[in-house]
Amino acid sequence: MLRRQFLTGLGLGVGASVIAPQLAAASATGTTPLAAGSPAAMIKPADWVALRNLFPLTKKYIQLSTFLLASHPRPVSDAIEKHRRAFDENPSDYWHQHFLTIDRDICQSAADYMGGKAEQIALTDSTTMGLGLIYSGLQLESGDEILQTVHDHYSTDMSLAHRAKRSGGSVRRIALYDNPALVNTADVVKRLTAAVNQQTKVVAATWVHSSTGVKLPIRAMADAIASLNKKRKANRQIIFCVDGVHGFGIEDIDVTTLGCDFFVAGTHKWIFGPRGTGVIWGNERAWSQSEPVIPSFSGSYDVWLGNLTQDQVPMGEHMSPGGFHSFEHRWALPEAFKLHLQLGKANVQKRIHQLNTYTKQGLSAMPHVTLYTPLASALSSGLVCFDVQGMPAEAVVEHMHKKGIIMSATPYRNSYARFAPSLLNNEQEIDVALKEISTLG
Numbered sequence: 001m002l003r004r005q006f007l008t009g010l011g012l013g014v015g016a017s018v019i020a021p022q023l024a025a026a027s028a029t030g031t032t033p034l035a036a037g038s039p040a041a042m043i044k045p046a047d048w049v050a051l052r053n054l055f056p057l058t059k060k061y062i063q064l065s066t067f068l069l070a071s072h073p074r075p076v077s078d079a080i081e082k083h084r085r086a087f088d089e090n091p092s093d094y095w096h097q098h099f100l101t102i103d104r105d106i107c108q109s110a111a112d113y114m115g116g117k118a119e120q121i122a123l124t125d126s127t128t129m130g131l132g133l134i135y136s137g138l139q140l141e142s143g144d145e146i147l148q149t150v151h152d153h154y155s156t157d158m159s160l161a162h163r164a165k166r167s168g169g170s171v172r173r174i175a176l177y178d179n180p181a182l183v184n185t186a187d188v189v190k191r192l193t194a195a196v197n198q199q200t201k202v203v204a205a206t207w208v209h210s211s212t213g214v215k216l217p218i219r220a221m222a223d224a225i226a227s228l229n230k231k232r233k234a235n236r237q238i239i240f241c242v243d244g245v246h247g248f249g250i251e252d253i254d255v256t257t258l259g260c261d262f263f264v265a266g267t268h269k270w271i272f273g274p275r276g277t278g279v280i281w282g283n284e285r286a287w288s289q290s291e292p293v294i295p296s297f298s299g300s301y302d303v304w305l306g307n308l309t310q311d312q313v314p315m316g317e318h319m320s321p322g323g324f325h326s327f328e329h330r331w332a333l334p335e336a337f338k339l340h341l342q343l344g345k346a347n348v349q350k351r352i353h354q355l356n357t358y359t360k361q362g363l364s365a366m367p368h369v370t371l372y373t374p375l376a377s378a379l380s381s382g383l384v385c386f387d388v389q390g391m392p393a394e395a396v397v398e399h400m401h402k403k404g405i406i407m408s409a410t411p412y413r414n415s416y417a418r419f420a421p422s423l424l425n426n427e428q429e430i431d432v433a434l435k436e437i438s439t440l441g
């Protein structure tokens, strides 16, 4: 008997209730959807003021670093609270009532936002977990090489280093640009194409570099890899994996048209999802060459019980690490995707690029500032990296904090000062931050 049938037999299936009606009415407070007319339900496309009011962020500071870890907007925190209460009241029944379908619903909401099919999406706790899973799980043969870049985050570097240590595979790093401010698509593609050799089986890259603010031309890189793949046998096709976290929630793309095979992102940064959530999207080719690292608690459990065959379980489900999670967070994730769709993906992209361009124009007019992030929106996104002459990045961050402006220093060996103008900022705030930087000259 499938777990689904067994649980339905117990009366614990989805929608079933074993609670006495009067108690059900009382506990329903925990599951009431947001009332029409609540602040979240009223958000209109591109209503940035209303959006800002959904966040409990202190108004004591100008927040130019919210991308590090999201503050929860009202629809997300309300959903977390709803699930938390229900779990605290009756964890076993609440889980049994939802677990059979809720992951698929979450993946569907992710697909509604990012494109692709729900079945191709795995749920994770972070970008780092997603990267660790795909780079650990990819099937490689001895002699296969992973080609990565010198611009990747610690999470990619170390996932690959751990993989290489375990399996003896080799990892090679290349630079796709020397001067970030002057990066250009043709040069990136040329360097990538020149670096691939017969052993290269995986290309690992990062969409938007948190070190420099450069946004890589993923589509052009994918096209170059596709041309190389045309000359290769089926079992030698290169898999292109992208850490997409700093474009996800900004760029108006459909992941299936970006051109990569794996797209990994945390959903607790620009997306404003619950802290401790993330997704992996993979196309058929990529997933079919991967093994799960942590067993999933999905239909694969029924494969183990002997009730299903593996091909009856959607790939993303099979690849989602199992065990019990902080479900109140994971289950609230659809609210973040819905919020972005309400705002409008094109509007979000336009607004964030507008604020970032404004910031870069201001900084580039200051003689004591070196701007590292390209001015062009085609090659940058929501991060602006710069140096103030004669001041280490940490000192800039400290000075600005004392002035009520929260920014960050890039956590890389070459550390730069970094602004992340987001949907939670406006031009007046950017003006205040720029004025403060101008006094450092």
Ligand SMILES: Cc1ncc(COP(=O)(O)O)c(C=O)c1O
Residues within 6 Å of the ligand: 068, 125, 126, 127, 128, 129, 153, 155, 206, 208, 209, 210, 243, 245, 246, 265, 266, 267, 278
């Ligand atoms: C490019 C990049 N990838 C991955 C991460 C790690 O993200 P997460 O906290 O979701 O694991 C970061 C850090 O914030 C990052 O800048």
